Amino acid sequence: MNIKNQVQSKQTALITGAASGIGYELACIFAAENYNLVLVDRNQLKLAEIEIEFEEKFGIIIQTIIKDLSISTSPEEIFAEVQQAEITIDVLVNNAGFGTYGLFNETSLSSELEMLQVNLVCLTHLTKLFLKEMVKQGRGKILNVASAAAFQPGPLMAVYFATKAYVLSFSEAIANELQGTGVTVTVLCPGATVSAFHERTGTSDSKRVKREKMMDAQTVAQLGYRGLMQGKIIIIPGLINRLLAKSVKFFPRSLVTKFVRNMQEDK
Template identity: 65%
Template sequence: MKKSHQRNQTVLITGAANGIGYELAYIFAQNNYNLVLVDIMPQKLADVADKIRHQFEIRVKPIVKDLSINTSPEDIFAELQQESIQIDVLVNNAGFGIHGLFSETNLNTELEMLQVNLVTLTHLTKLFLKDMVRKGDGKILNLASAAAFQPGPLMAVYFATKAYILSFSQALARELENTGVTVTALCPGPTESAFHKRTGLAGARQIESNNMMDAKKVAKIGYRALMAGKTVAIPGLKNKMLAEMVRFIPRNLVTKIVKNMQEVT
């Protein structure tokens, strides 16, 4: 990967302790960005920060925060302002899902999901975007999903949150034309991470039948798209084809297909 010369630039990455967030942190470190890493898991986050510090001559600031708490975005923003840390790139990577019939899933878990996937992402974007626009330079990467392109029975709330992220990112990218600030929505399909185990999807047909993409590969595609100022990045030819195909399939058939894929065998 080509090295850049951004020693004075800083990226904030949420959900940075594992999966795509960790791989993105590593790529930004390789390209001489200072890091602000946010995650809920203190030990894992500390281990990641130490590992990166030992390999790269950059500043790494870990922040342990539960992003399902509505005051967390303001807390993060205030802490960075107090330390005069300017964020040049914002990566809204944190998110999670829950699998099951909506009539039977846990309401509190879904409300926390909405907070993390939607509200915190929107709140952090609002807080850091104003300075980016003011200085005429900045980049935002929002983690959507291939799930953003269709409804998702058995993961109804999760799919809806990803549709919001895609729509929000595309609209924002258009608003920010000619400001020097770009917004990119990364829309990966099933990716090797702890996500599927936590969600309860480990035995679903789509996981059992698919070769999941490596998190490192997804992160590289997302990073390159972000640097190129692309609005939407869909890793993998199969995912790109599926995203296009659902536009031409009757919606009631789409939901039937997705439900079948989501069912645990």
């Protein structure tokens, strides 16, 4: 769908990984708040269903972009499609991401390289592309979805935890750089969330997932949206998650790493 006739009174949010989980719930919230949407995901069927649902329910304009973000050319292609359609992106939500589980010397290198591309490189690339226009306009918001995993090393999910630590550090740094520009950067760091993530990564049977009372994706999205609109830099949903994130700095890193390893192990 071309959006050259985009309603000027409405702002537009671009959301990656929008077909399910936190990304889908964020899309619901932005739609309910009368934002037009650019939804990015590789699940063409699901995006088509969302497009029909949202246009009927909310009366907004939706652009769907089918892209596999593990392919290095995807960010430039997304940006080009948005520019060709003459869409101004007011809010960028870098939500897409995935993880793998297992000992690093046994896990798939190809999967981990794809993870680095999606979780880290694509997020950085899209931020670079859309941020310049936001700064030029003197307004805009960016929401990067990291994880509570960002605050400590993660044995058995070493690369995933490291990518989220990057997202946290990167977001905090550019949030500082952008002070006074009218553009804000927020990083959302949820703990274990009810979604298909744990089935995909093979962590459904881990002690952490079994013991932890997981927050639902809708609640995480609501807290993320609220914090984004308030201009917060870091959002950690859930009191326990906030306490754990703050407490790790008071313990030796070796002890923290052992604790995480214990919680990551099966049964």
